[in-house]
Amino acid sequence: MQGNNINLFEEFKKLKIELNLKDKFKTNFSQNVINTLLKLKPGETTTYSEIGNKINSKAYRAIGNVCKSNPIPLIIPCHRVLRKNGEIGGFMGKSDKTWETNLKKQLLKIEGYIQ
């Protein structure tokens, strides 16, 4: 059956939603973080320290803070950011084993990063 599968990214493209990211992310730092995140493709992951290298900053923890203020998870793919030591890291403001971090794992599964 062909028509049963939906490519979410193609569907999103069709919607042609325009986001005013500068409105939400005012500072230089946060815009750098967001721009770096938007370059990630489905199935790709990065780490807080890797983003730090790209934007020339050591504020790894602050990178998490930017993600926390992400109004639209999935469009700004904060779930593709993992800890350098392989841990899952936090999601939507929570860092321990909560439904939020579990959702993060599920998203990575869907995108094929983990089984």
Add this chain to the structure above:
DNA sequence: CCCAATGTAGTCT
């Protein structure tokens, strides 16, 4: 294991 460094936002005084 403990701890300083990092950027932002929030809460005081």
Add this chain to the structure above:
DNA sequence: AGACTACATTGGG
């Protein structure tokens, strides 16, 4: 304005 605090982290002692 300034001081202080909490964070989805990291690398070093």
